Amino acid sequence: MADVLKKVPVREQEPKVRAANFEEVCLGYNQEEAMEEASRCINCKNAKCISGCPVAIDIPGFIKEVKEGNIEEAYKVIGKSSALPAICGRVCPQESQCEGKCIRGIKGEPVSIGKLERFVADYALEHDINPEGPETTNGHKVAVIGSGPSGLTCAGDLAKMGYEVTVFEALHELGGVLVYGIPEFRLPKQKVVAKEIEKVKELGVKFETNVVIGKSTTIDQLIEEEGFEAVFIGSGAGLPMFMGIPGENANGVFSANEYLTRSNLMKAFDDSYDTPIAGGKKVAVVGGGNVAMDAARTALRLGAEVHIVYRRSEAELPARVEEVHHAKEEGVIFDLLTNPKEIFVDDSGNVKGMKVIKMELGEPDASGRRRPVEVPGSEYEIEVDTVIMSLGTSPNPLISSTTKGLETNRWKCIVADEEFGKTSKEGVYAGGDAVTGAATVILAMGAGKAGARGIDAYLKNR
Amino acid sequence: MYKILKAEKLADKIILMDVLAPRVAKHCQPGQFVIVKMDDKGERIPLTICDYDREAGTITIVFQEVGASTTKMADLKEGDAFRDFVGPLGCASEFVNEAPEELKKKKMLFVAGGVGAAPVYPQVKWLHEHGIEADVILGAKTKDMVILEQELEAVSGNLYVTTDDGSYGRSGMVTAVIEDLVQNEGKNYDVCVAIGPMIMMKFVCLLTKKLGLPTIVSMNPIMVDGTGMCGACRLQVGDQIKFACVDGPEFDGHLVDFDQAMKRSQMYKTEEGRAMLKLTEGDTHHGGCGNCGGDN
Numbered sequence: 001m002a003d004v005l006k007k008v009p010v011r012e013q014e015p016k017v018r019a020a021n022f023e024e025v026c027l028g029y030n031q032e033e034a035m036e037e038a039s040r041c042i043n044c045k046n047a048k049c050i051s052g053c054p055v056a057i058d059i060p061g062f063i064k065e066v067k068e069g070n071i072e073e074a075y076k077v078i079g080k081s082s083a084l085p086a087i088c089g090r091v092c093p094q095e096s097q098c099e100g101k102c103i104r105g106i107k108g109e110p111v112s113i114g115k116l117e118r119f120v121a122d123y124a125l126e127h128d129i130n131p132e133g134p135e136t137t138n139g140h141k142v143a144v145i146g147s148g149p150s151g152l153t154c155a156g157d158l159a160k161m162g163y164e165v166t167v168f169e170a171l172h173e174l175g176g177v178l179v180y181g182i183p184e185f186r187l188p189k190q191k192v193v194a195k196e197i198e199k200v201k202e203l204g205v206k207f208e209t210n211v212v213i214g215k216s217t218t219i220d221q222l223i224e225e226e227g228f229e230a231v232f233i234g235s236g237a238g239l240p241m242f243m244g245i246p247g248e249n250a251n252g253v254f255s256a257n258e259y260l261t262r263s264n265l266m267k268a269f270d271d272s273y274d275t276p277i278a279g280g281k282k283v284a285v286v287g288g289g290n291v292a293m294d295a296a297r298t299a300l301r302l303g304a305e306v307h308i309v310y311r312r313s314e315a316e317l318p319a320r321v322e323e324v325h326h327a328k329e330e331g332v333i334f335d336l337l338t339n340p341k342e343i344f345v346d347d348s349g350n351v352k353g354m355k356v357i358k359m360e361l362g363e364p365d366a367s368g369r370r371r372p373v374e375v376p377g378s379e380y381e382i383e384v385d386t387v388i389m390s391l392g393t394s395p396n397p398l399i400s401s402t403t404k405g406l407e408t409n410r411w412k413c414i415v416a417d418e419e420f421g422k423t424s425k426e427g428v429y430a431g432g433d434a435v436t437g438a439a440t441v442i443l444a445m446g447a448g449k450a451g452a453r454g455i456d457a458y459l460k461n462r
Numbered sequence: 463m464y465k466i467l468k469a470e471k472l473a474d475k476i477i478l479m480d481v482l483a484p485r486v487a488k489h490c491q492p493g494q495f496v497i498v499k500m501d502d503k504g505e506r507i508p509l510t511i512c513d514y515d516r517e518a519g520t521i522t523i524v525f526q527e528v529g530a531s532t533t534k535m536a537d538l539k540e541g542d543a544f545r546d547f548v549g550p551l552g553c554a555s556e557f558v559n560e561a562p563e564e565l566k567k568k569k570m571l572f573v574a575g576g577v578g579a580a581p582v583y584p585q586v587k588w589l590h591e592h593g594i595e596a597d598v599i600l601g602a603k604t605k606d607m608v609i610l611e612q613e614l615e616a617v618s619g620n621l622y623v624t625t626d627d628g629s630y631g632r633s634g635m636v637t638a639v640i641e642d643l644v645q646n647e648g649k650n651y652d653v654c655v656a657i658g659p660m661i662m663m664k665f666v667c668l669l670t671k672k673l674g675l676p677t678i679v680s681m682n683p684i685m686v687d688g689t690g691m692c693g694a695c696r697l698q699v700g701d702q703i704k705f706a707c708v709d710g711p712e713f714d715g716h717l718v719d720f721d722q723a724m725k726r727s728q729m730y731k732t733e734e735g736r737a738m739l740k741l742t743e744g745d746t747h748h749g750g751c752g753n754c755g756g757d758n
Contacts, residue, residue, distance in 0.1 A: 170689050172499055172506075172546040210548035212689055215494075216485045238691035242703065249698055249722055251729040258692035266505060266686070274505040274531055275686075276733035349725030396690050398708070 005108025008037040010115050015329040019300055022184045022269055024191075025326055026090070026115075031071070034119040038066035041111045044103055049113060052101035054446035057081040059098060059113055066116055075124040078117060079131045083156035083200060084149060084445060086125055086192045089118025091182060092442045093320045125195045131160075133203040138162040140459050143228040145213050145399065148176020149441045150432030151234035152200055153448030154455075158232075159203035161456055166228075168211040173265060176236055178441070180265040181257070183294050185301070186323075189264070214398035219406075219428065230427045230459055232451045233414060234444070235399050237433035241391045243286070247343030248389075252278060252351035256287070256295040256390035263298050280304045280386025284354055286340055287390030288312065293323040295388045296332045304386065306332045311339040311359050311372040337361075337372065341379060343387055353383050393438050403428070413437055420454025421447060429454045464498075464547035467520060469540050472609040475527040476577060477536050478512070484519030486511075486549045492585040493555030493680070493712055496521060497688040499546035500538070505531055508685045508707075510581035510657075511550065512610075521549075524580035524609070530737035551688045552711045555585055555655075556678070562592060570596040571643075571651040571675075572618070573636050573666055575658020576603070579610045581680055582657050587617045595619030597649070599639045601658070605630035636662065637669050644673055651675055656715060660727065664720035671716050679715035681706045683723060684730070698722055 011027040012018075018025050029037060041063040049059045058077050065074035078085045094100070094114040102110030123129075140163050144151045147169040155165045173179045175193045187193060201207070213219060213235070222228045240255035242248050259277070262268040266275035279302035285295050288310035296306045308327070310317065313336050317324055328334070337359045344353040358378035361370035400408045407415045407424035414423055414430040421429040431447025433439055468480040486496060495510045513522035527533045538544075557565055570589065574582035579600055589596050598618040602608040603626045615621050623631030624639050632639055636658075643649040654677040656666040663679040670677040683695040683706050690708035697704050698719035704710060 170548070171687065172548070210546050211485060212548060212551065215550055216489060216548070238689075240691065240693050242693065242696075244703075249696060249703065249726065251726055255693040258686055258694045261686055261692055267503070273503045274737065276505075276730045276737070278729065278733075349722065349728070393691075396708075398690065 004040060005104075007109045007112045007115075008033050008040075010112070015331075018185065019330040022301055024188050025185050028122060029115055029119045031069070031119075031123075034066055034116055035069060037112050037116060038063045040104060041067070042103065048101035048103065049098040049111075052098040053081075054097065054442045055081045055449055057098075057117070062120060063111070063113070063116060066120060071120055071123045072127075072129055074120045075129055076132075078120060082445065083131070083153045084196050084441075085117050086121035086196050087149070087178060087187060088442050088445065089114050089116075089121055090187055090192070091440075093440060095321055097442065121196075122192075125192070130202050131156075131199055134160060134162040136162065137164050137204065140164065140230075141166070141228045142455055142459075143168060143219075143222045143226075143231045144234060145219070145231065146170075146176060146234040146236055146432075146434070147174040147197075147207065148234055148236050148432065148444065149178065150236075150434075150444035150448035150451070151176070151232065152197065153445040154232045154234060154431070154451045155205045155448075156200045156203055157449055157452035158455060159200070159205045161452070163455075163459075164204070164206075166206045166208060168213055169207065169209045170212040171265065172209050174207055174209065180261045181291065181294070183260065183264055183298050185297065186294070212398070214402040219399065219403045223427065230429065230455045232421065232448070232455060233399060233423070233428065233430035233434055234432045234448060234451070235396065235434045236444075237393045237395045237413075237438045239394045239396045240389070241393065242389055243340065243391065245340060245342055247345050247351070250343055250345040250351045251349045252280065252385055253343060253387045253389065256285070256291045256388050257393065259295050259388050260291070260298065263302075269298070269302060277302065278386065280384075282384045283307070283386040283388060284309050284335075284340075284382065284384045285388045285390055286310075287392070288317040288319060289390060289392070290319045290323055292390035293319045293327050293332075295390050297327055297330060299386070299388065300330055300332060307335050307382070307384070308332055309335045309338050309340060309356060311337065312370070313337055313361060316369060335382075339372070339374070340387070344381075351385055351387055353381050354387060355379055355381050393433075395434050395437065399434075411437060419450060420457065421451035422454050427458065429458075463543040463545060465543045466538055466540055469538060472524065473607050475536070476524065476607070476609055477527070478522060478524045479538070480520045480522050481544060481547055482519055483521050483547045483549070486521050486547065487514045487516050487519045490514050490521065490550035491554030491558050492588045493558070493581070494550035494552050495581075495688075495711060496523065496547060496549030497551060497685065498523070498535075498544050500531065500535055501545050504534075504545065506546070506686060506688065507531055507535075508551075508682070508688055510680070510711075512580040512583055513587070514584070521547075524577055526577045529734045530741045533738070533741060548688070552707055553709070555712055557585075558588065565592070566594055568594075568652045569650060570594070571640070571649075571654045572596055572598045573601070573640065573654060573656040573658070574598065574614075575601045575636055575656075575662040576607065577609070578656075578658030578662070578680075579614065582655070583610055583613055583617075585655065586614060590617035597643075597651070598622070599624065599636050599643075600631075601625070601636035601639070601662070602630075603627065635665070637665050640666065640669055640673075644675070653678065655679075660720060660724050663715060664724075667715040667718070667720070677715040678712050679718060680711045681713060681718065681723065682711065683727060
């Protein structure tokens with residue numbers, strides 16, 4: 001009999017095997033395992049897990065159906081709150097959300113809510129179970145800018161309410177960070193992302209790729225010339241930051257966005273695609289977030305020795321615990337309390353090394369995090385041929401600078417209220433990273449839901 | 463899909479195409495560019511807009527076969543289509559937003575090197591349509607490589623054609639013509655716009671700096687998305703790092719670090735060479751050079 005205090009373990013690819021391929025690491029539960037894990041849920045009356053979920057999925061409700069083997073019913077319960085369960089079950093930081101609140105977690109391990117959600121969603125993808133759409137449309141046209149998690153969620157919710165929704169995407173593929181940012185080995189593109197987007201299409205949502213709002217057309221023109229009555233901006237935060245240290249323009253220094261876009265969106269890791277990628281032999285990834293882990297594990301799979309260079313200690317790593325764990329298992333080396341000072345460049349303009357300095361943690365700053373300070377005289381050199389800067393991203397000002405009357409704050413984030421995503425411009429709503437700066441997939445989805453509620457209320461009361 | 467309505471060979475390895483892309487055609491301005499992706503497995507390639515027809519919804523692009531992707535693209539025929547065609551991208555040329563009366567006072571010189579004639583054309587045409595006749599130097603390696611001469615002739619003030627080998631027009635590099643016009647023919651220009659290979663733009667800028675002639679260049683670094691999300695196209699301009707795709711592609715040529723930009727454009731030279739070999743020699747290209755041992 002299994003230990004009820006522990007999660008039913010999930011099958012994974014062996015670290016040595018997976019470090020050399022781009023296949024998904026976590027293989028997920030089968031129905032038997034899922035039903036066993038579901039039986040660990042004690043179906044709390046006042047379920048704390050729901051309050052930990054940004055879109056408030058009825059977690060005990062769907063788990064109860066799993067326990068009884070009614071997977072299709074479980075999918076319907078999730079579908080009331082989430083449009084992208086196969087994705088969120090994989091990439092949400094559950095330890096700080098639903099699972100972090102689970103009562104089971106006090107004495108043992110919390111219920112594996114994310115893996116159960118994933119199982120239910122994958123079952124629906126495999127068995128062609130579609131979400132329930134509206135019977136008729138209400139004739140109102142809404143434009144959604146961006147096909148990332150917030151845009152997809154907002155579009156899905158609005159379509160369910162009967163709106164005629166068109167999503168505009170700047171890139172040639174749909175999914176935003178789900179296709180260009182998160183790697184194949186965490187989130188399969190054809191098997192999961194494309195299929196989940198198909199389900200949004202089933203609801204009647206139209207998609208137009210290769211449209212850069214602010215260039216190909218503007219929000220004002222969508223409203224004035226193309227008859228859209230409301231707009232949701234879910235354009236994300238895609239503008240990469242650099243450190244501003246000497247040598248940063250050398251060949252071999254990439255933003256994590258570029259490195260991951262080449263690998264994930266353009267499939268540069270696959271020889272049959274035309275886009276090249278400079279894999280590198282010895283790679284330093286600067287930063288400690290999920291994007292840094294993704295870039296490091298991608299470089300590893302392209303054959304490099306990989307170091308994470310992070311200025312704080314392990315406890316402060318912003319990445320998901322599971323990703324840090326996976327990265328370590330695969331052989332990523334962590335150079336903690338270390339910060340780059342300069343990148344050395346050879347005569348051809350290529351990276352040949354990097355000067356770094358040791359750091360120590362000082363007093364907590366305004367945000368409560370202990371501030372890293374340089375240890376004087378502790379500089380040393382490391383030999384690297386590739387440096388990937390993963391320092392975070394900020395919103396692209398393209399949309400805000402071309403939309404009349406749209407207020408932004410000093411970080412160029414669009415100002416919008418949390419409950420309905422209402423911006424300073426009438427009929428225009430916004431959510432996700434475009435409003436908050438770089439955050440998580442599930443928070444973006446929550447914002448997409450809020451935007452859909454806001455737009456519905458606006459168009460009904462007009 | 464974006465249908466090709468016309469495909470024409472302008473010179474050896476230089477192709478002109480009209481592509482149906484109504485959203486781009488409706489909004490584009492001189493100085494902007496597009497990114498094209500040929501098929502599912504293709505890479506994203508930036509190309510400057512050579513002309514546009516807002517009524518017909520078409521964009522004219524001109525490109526040179528320089529690697530595997532552009533060579534494959536050159537095989538596309540009328541009726542074929544690009545999988546993806548996105549734009550307009552980048553900023554319009556500064557003069558588009560200048561006050562007309564101020565602009566009319568300016569004497570402008572355009573320098574077009576090779577396929578650089580393609581992005582120069584819509585700028586000179588736009589000025590012509592606004593009553594401004596700019597001088598144009600059109601440079602090519604040889605007579606066969608001169609493109610868009612008649613088109614430019616129709617919209618420019620004076621057109622000076624020069625070939626490196628003297629097989630047509632004047633003889634020598636575009637820089638020699640600039641020097642000649644300014645120093646010997648007493649021409650006074652307020653601004654120079656130079657577009658062509660980076661090495662040409664670099665030498666034009668070295669010269670115009672000496673001549674005290676403000677110069678704008680259109681940079682063509684490696685790009686991926688072309689919307690500002692990756693920084694592959696970053697350049698050192700003065701003391702700042704700029705992304706050519708969103709901050710440019712046009713910059714003050716006297717501030718651009720050309721040496722660094724040229725090194726950055728060599729970054730994938732080996733990969734590009736391999737891709738080209740694979741295309742031209744098929745699966746036999748790993749016959750073994752004795753060095754690489756085959757990389758598959």
